[in-house]
Amino acid sequence: xxxxxxxxxxxxxxxxxxxxxxxxxxxxxxxxxxxxxxxxxxxxxxxxxxxxxxxxxxxxxxxxxxxxxxxxxxxxxxxxxxxxxxxxxxxxxxxxxxxxxxxxxxxxxxxxxxxxxxxxxxxxxxxxxxxxxxxxxxxxxxxxxxxxxxxxxxx
Amino acid sequence: xxxxxxxxxxxxxxxxxxxxxxxxxxxxxxxxxxxxxxxxxxxxxxxxxxxxxxxxxxxxxxxxxxxxxxxxxxxxxxxxxxxxxxxxxxxxxxxxxxxxxxxxxxxxxxxxxxxxxxxxxxxxxxxxxxxxxxxxxxxxxxxxxxxxxxxxxxxxxxxxxxxxxxxxxxxxxxxxxxxx
Numbered sequence: 429x430x431x432x433x434x435x436x437x438x439x440x441x442x443x444x445x446x447x448x449x450x451x452x453x454x455x456x457x458x459x460x461x462x463x464x465x466x467x468x469x470x471x472x473x474x475x476x477x478x479x480x481x482x483x484x485x486x487x488x489x490x491x492x493x494x495x496x497x498x499x500x501x502x503x504x505x506x507x508x509x510x511x512x513x514x515x516x517x518x519x520x521x522x523x524x525x526x527x528x529x530x531x532x533x534x535x536x537x538x539x540x541x542x543x544x545x546x547x548x549x550x551x552x553x554x555x556x557x558x559x560x561x562x563x564x565x566x567x568x569x570x571x572x573x574x575x576x577x578x579x580x581x582x583x
Numbered sequence: 584x585x586x587x588x589x590x591x592x593x594x595x596x597x598x599x600x601x602x603x604x605x606x607x608x609x610x611x612x613x614x615x616x617x618x619x620x621x622x623x624x625x626x627x628x629x630x631x632x633x634x635x636x637x638x639x640x641x642x643x644x645x646x647x648x649x650x651x652x653x654x655x656x657x658x659x660x661x662x663x664x665x666x667x668x669x670x671x672x673x674x675x676x677x678x679x680x681x682x683x684x685x686x687x688x689x690x691x692x693x694x695x696x697x698x699x700x701x702x703x704x705x706x707x708x709x710x711x712x713x714x715x716x717x718x719x720x721x722x723x724x725x726x727x728x729x730x731x732x733x734x735x736x737x738x739x740x741x742x743x744x745x746x747x748x749x750x751x752x753x754x755x756x757x758x759x760x761x762x763x
Contacts, residue, residue, distance in 0.1 A: 472616065472724035485689070486724060489715045514626075514722040516619040 446481040451491055458498045465507055466491050470519050478521065618722055618741035625736055626720045630710025634692035636699055641684055641710030646736060652681045652761060653732040657718060659690045660698035662726045664745035669702050671746045676705040679758070685709040688718050688726050729754070731761050
């Protein structure tokens with residue numbers, strides 16, 4: 429008997445998630461859209477967590493609000509616009525591409541271009557052909573070298 | 584030209600270091616979020632009064648009809664920092680010549696009424712936001728938060744956190760700027 433109880437409890441246990449059972453919509457397609465949207469929205473309290481798995485009160489309110497608006501027939505974009513109107517672009521994990529974010533989106537490519545250009549230029553400037561070899565030493569240098577070698581050789 | 588190139592690492596280091604010093608100085612809070620409502624009119628609010636409290640409810644039209652500078656404070660009886668800032672709000676409403684209005688955020692009416700009876704009620708009007716929807720419409724991230732609304736009904740500043748100590752000092756500086 430106790431085994432059955434334990435098995436039941438084990439089966440009932442599910443991984444912890446912030447979305448609470450009372451929030452879930454009965455329509456699985458809408459619920460899936462709600463999950464997708466809320467995973468792209470930043471929690472304004474914890475800031476590095478999406479509202480989808482944040483336990484903050486405001487995050488829960490926003491999850492409920494997203495679902496409410498989905499049921500009312502809003503498109504995904506309308507919901508994002510609704511949130512941005514109140515919380516700014518900051519709530520989106522993926523910032524929009526617009527003049528004030530050009531530096532953010534294009535900066536890495538500009539830096540890559542500058543770095544790549546520098547590499548190409550420095551490679552092109554390197555003298556071609558084999559580097560000067562030891563055989564090119566002058567007579568004086570050879571004698572100097574021999575002297576040094578003699579001096580350093582342990583007795 | 585070659586010699587200038589040698590100075591390049593130093594220039595880059597100075598630029599990056601400059602950014603670091605700028606970021607660390609001046610009491611800047613990196614987690615503070617800019618409000619999208621700065622320089623915008625107050626969003627549409629239509630909140631009823633708290634049951635059992637002798638203050639009118641709060642609508643955007645009410646705020647527009649008020650003279651001079653308004654402070655909109657979002658508070659709740661369950662919020663500890665709100666208790667800490669309460670005496671300062673009373674002083675602001677009494678001495679600074681501003682109209683203080685409140686939004687009671689996600690609070691039970693009985694609890695809010697008891698809280699105001701105990702600590703005093705400095706608000707000219709209080710809207711009850713039991714669902715928290717008005718809080719979202721104002722883009723708040725928690726309580727307490729205080730907005731400065733100028734004579735024309737335009738939001739000029741948003742302050743997140745309790746109006747105490749250093750935060751209160753900075754808030755007063757901003758308030759004096761808005762007054763000009």
